[in-house]
Amino acid sequence: MAADFAQNTLDGVMLGSAYALLALGFTLIFGVLRRANLAYGPAIMLGAYAATWVHLSFRPGLFALALVTIAGATLAGAYVERLCFAPHGRRTLSRDAAAIASMVGSFALWMQLEELATLWLPKHLYTFPPLYDGPPLALGPLTVRVEYLAMLACAAAACFGLHWLLSRTRFGLAVRAVVDQPDAARLAGVNVPRVYLAVFALASALGGLAGYLIVAAHEQVTPMLGMWSTLKGMIAMMLGGLGSLPGAVIGGLALGLLEAHSQWLAGPQYRDLVAYLLLFALLACRPAGLWSLLRGREPATA
């Protein structure tokens, strides 16, 4: 019993690191632009489909597949930014109206990217080469899959890397200036549209990395990947608290832990029910998310 609990907790942390990676990209976009990008998952899906096609056609190494996924997701993300986010500036629209127009536009491109991917590779399931073929690692009575360890390491590295980028570099300074005062940043010589595009590309690249690790761990690619990535990334982001990088990681891990335990106790339908129930309850009682509970902060406004 205790061993089962420990194993489920371990599995939850591993699953949660995948969610955390997805949530980090989502949070980066929301934190900087204050708008939700619903096409985030489908961009990742397009990257994964590009990698699957390259794998079927040329059988390159794993590193090349990872690069193709990241490049595909980044390109698709930049396309979404150009078409749905860049045109809706603050000059002509109120902030709320711009956010809604961007979000609905990104939903329209979600449909478009998803259909493009399935027109390209129409089967319901494609196998994807695994990151590592060997048996799972044994830690005493517990086992861990190597792929998930890689995911955990990447999530931690991405969180610290982003923090460093935002707090210690010139680019990060420009990003923070744009978040706080876009007009003042423009007057100070920051190229605001370019910062937005760069943040979008960076977030999509991060999503592409998450997508590669996830399909390599699942060893398959299906048309569900787009919606799954958007939903899990968004839920993890909301659970942790909108717009906070540590919150994204904590939200991802919390979602993974909750899913692992509730699946083991009650099965997959109740797993999803419990996850949505927690999200609903948290939004109703503490909209600022789990991270704000840990830090004892008052809820921030979106």
Add this chain to the structure above:
Amino acid sequence: MDEFAFGVLTNIALFSFLALSAYLLLIAGEMSFGQQAFFGVGAYAAGIGTAMWGWPLPLAAAFAMALGAGAAWLVGLPTIRLRGLYFAMATLAAAEMFRILFELLHYRREIDGDLVGPDGTQGFRGIRWVLERGFEPHEFLALVTAILALVLAGFALVARSRLGARIRMVGEDPELAAVFGVDVARLKLGVVAAAGALAALGGALYAHHNTYIEPRNFDIMLGVHSLAYGLIGGLGTAAGPLLGVLIDIGLLESLRVFQGWRMVVFGGLVAVLLIVRPRGLLDEAVVNRVKRAMSTR
């Protein structure tokens, strides 16, 4: 006209109920990702009413609307003070809970030798009240259109009334509305319940048009679509969401030219349209211009 055309037109009318439900919340300033849940509640409730309890459709539809309003009110109660993405995510979470509850719902009884009723993920077949009464496709279309016309008349009446002005005021600036003495939370809760009832009415008719429903019908895709309809068609008038449904289902699904590429075309079209008209085709400015032109004539 053939049966296919009647089917398409009936679908346009049915999804208009859902689009109007999302639109009602949009003009009150809330964006819901979850109206499909109440569409589903209405479909299940009315289906159970006619197919299992032997009720006539009007009674079952009224029951569905009451249940839809109640469910929406319950969801709205703890979430109504949330705004923007927070409210959207809370309604999404609630709607997915409803969908999973439909998956867990097993309630069947034997009627004329057949087991009828919701059977979890297997869905709910045999909602045949309309079929058994010998409605022709065009008659059912006429019925649905008539009910939709009544709903639109209701929207037009409310839009001209003080209530309509209050709803738009709350949507545009809740703090200002509160200063003017509007009880914002209560008004919004009323709107939430009305939107739930409207979605449930659509769902009740949808179940009887299709005779078969399953939990998957009421997923997040349906919800975001119904929200998008209003934003594409325009938020200035209740005709906006109808125009949105017409463009999506009418133009693209029925014109078989786009076979397979429907979403590629639709997605690109909507994204470009929003650049030119971020508040939809029939936005407030267009509606005001039309009103002015009508009054000066």
